[in-house]
Amino acid sequence: MDMTSHMTSHFNDAIDALKTSSRELAEPLSAAVDLVFGSLANNGKILACGNGGSAADAQHFIAELVGRFERDRLPLGGVALNTDTSILTAVGNDYGFDAIFERQVTALGQPGDVLVAISTSGNSANVIRAIEAAHDREMAVIALTGKGGGKITEILQDTDIHLCVPQDRTMRIQEVHIVLLHALCDGIDALLLGDTL
Ligand SMILES: O=C(CO)[C@@H](O)[C@H](O)[C@H](O)[C@H](O)COP(=O)(O)O
Numbered sequence: 001m002d003m004t005s006h007m008t009s010h011f012n013d014a015i016d017a018l019k020t021s022s023r024e025l026a027e028p029l030s031a032a033v034d035l036v037f038g039s040l041a042n043n044g045k046i047l048a049c050g051n052g053g054s055a056a057d058a059q060h061f062i063a064e065l066v067g068r069f070e071r072d073r074l075p076l077g078g079v080a081l082n083t084d085t086s087i088l089t090a091v092g093n094d095y096g097f098d099a100i101f102e103r104q105v106t107a108l109g110q111p112g113d114v115l116v117a118i119s120t121s122g123n124s125a126n127v128i129r130a131i132e133a134a135h136d137r138e139m140a141v142i143a144l145t146g147k148g149g150g151k152i153t154e155i156l157q158d159t160d161i162h163l164c165v166p167q168d169r170t171m172r173i174q175e176v177h178i179v180l181l182h183a184l185c186d187g188i189d190a191l192l193l194g195d196t197l
């Protein structure tokens with residue numbers, strides 16, 4: 001195997017994934033900026049969750065809301081539901097792993113809050129149950145998925161936003177997800193502070 005050309009193919013495949021995603025997702029991503037901004041402007045908050053690499057993405061995104069993205073601004077309210085090991089072990093142990101996010105959405109969610117639900121397959125049961133709990137709490141959902149969106153496609157409502165990356169490999173989907181989340185942060189900052197750096 002020529003390892004250098006193998007590595008080069010990763011760059012080229014990632015570029016292709018971003019290009020095809022930009023064609024399909026720029027418009028719903030723009031709607032997602034409006035949804036998150038509208039929630040925060042009305043004293044709402046953002047809850048985010050995912051498993052594995054998507055857990056890292058969820059907490060990365062929330063850190064940029066509560067802390068900052070590129071520019072100084074007021075702190076914005078959000079909680080990553082995959083970060084508290086006491087909650088995750090207690091709820092997982094007592095109610096099952098599929099309940100770890102649902103229980104927190106039910107505990108923390110208020111009408112007008114937004115759930116950012118991240119699953120590359122769209123089939124993780126704990127993320128699906130978080131979405132159902134968000135609907136029960138009258139929260140809108142922004143779902144970041146791939147692989148056609150899986151079961152999440154079937155449970156989203158008209159008021160939700162589906163950012164489904166048109167790719168089948170988990171890693172490529174995750175690479176696009178982080179671009180979507182950074183773009184979301186940048187869009188929020190542009191609405192708050194103006195669009196010039
Ligand atoms: O980061 C990776 C693979 O790139 C893994 O940790 C991956 O996130 C895990 O296998 C997750 O459990 C996959 O869940 P999902 O994206 O299908 O909801």
Ligand SMILES: [Zn+2]
Pocket residue numbers: 053171174
């Ligand atoms: Zn990964």
